[in-house]
Amino acid sequence: EVQLVQSGAEVKKPGESLKISCKGSGSKFGNYWIGWVRQMPGQGLEWMGFIYPGDSDTRYTPSFQGQVTISADKSIRTAYLQWSSLKASDTAMYYCATGTFGVVDSWGQGTLVTVSS
Amino acid sequence: DIQMTQSPSSLSASVGDRVTITCRASQDISNYLAWFQQKPGKAPKSLIFAASSLQSGVPSKFSGSGSGRDFTLTISSLQPEDFATYYCQQYNNYPWTFGQGTKVEIK
Numbered sequence: 001e002v003q004l005v006q007s008g009a010e011v012k013k014p015g016e017s018l019k020i021s022c023k024g025s026g027s028k029f030g031n032y033w034i035g036w037v038r039q040m041p042g043q044g045l046e047w048m049g050f051i052y053p054g055d056s057d058t059r060y061t062p063s064f065q066g067q068v069t070i071s072a073d074k075s076i077r078t079a080y081l082q083w084s085s086l087k088a089s090d091t092a093m094y095y096c097a098t099g100t101f102g103v104v105d106s107w108g109q110g111t112l113v114t115v116s117s
Numbered sequence: 118d119i120q121m122t123q124s125p126s127s128l129s130a131s132v133g134d135r136v137t138i139t140c141r142a143s144q145d146i147s148n149y150l151a152w153f154q155q156k157p158g159k160a161p162k163s164l165i166f167a168a169s170s171l172q173s174g175v176p177s178k179f180s181g182s183g184s185g186r187d188f189t190l191t192i193s194s195l196q197p198e199d200f201a202t203y204y205c206q207q208y209n210n211y212p213w214t215f216g217q218g219t220k221v222e223i224k
Contacts, residue, residue, distance in 0.1 A: 102208025
């Protein structure tokens with residue numbers, strides 16, 4: 001089973017850039033997809049997209065396409081979620097998750113992103 | 118996108134009660150359905166995949182059923198640690214989509 005550890009909480013201003021990370025452990029890291037899920041304050045879960053670190057094949061949920069970038073570095077077993085220009089509406093908890101096919105096996109602990117002037 | 122609708126949105130139940138949560142897909146998703154549990158301030162936990170298969174380590178008081186468009190999650194005897202929000206999620210088509218969640222509260 002792949003274990004996921006996410007980077008720490010971030011406080012940013014609108015317009016700033018940000019890259020958060022999700023580091024996996026376990027020998028099968030490259031064989032699994034890693035996805036990102038957003039949870040806005042008091043709200044439900046939303047899939048943002050996922051990546052296969054083995055070949056960097058990436059899929060985005062349409063509403064997040066162009067708003068974020070998902071990437072991965074297989075050599076260090078890490079996936080990333082990146083913004084070029086944050087908005088206040090990006091304030092949320094972000095979880096990474098991993099699994100095979102569409103089945104989620106493991107979750108990261110979450111990274112809280114706060115965007116405020 | 119496939120819409121997932123859970124009912125009820127919230128429920129109050131007592132310890133020992135049998136609880137059933139329903140999830141309906143806007144189109145046929147075969148059995149490509151998962152259930153998750155989320156407690157306040159915590160990451161979600163995977164409970165069930167393929168509509169009825171328990172994830173490793175999940176107690177047998179949780180069970181799932183259904184196929185096509187209609188699915189259920191049942192907790193056979195509610196315990197204090199089961200009070201949480203439960204989400205269904207389809208993975209038949211991309212983008213994968215979650216239901217809005219069902220909050221299970223103590224009566």
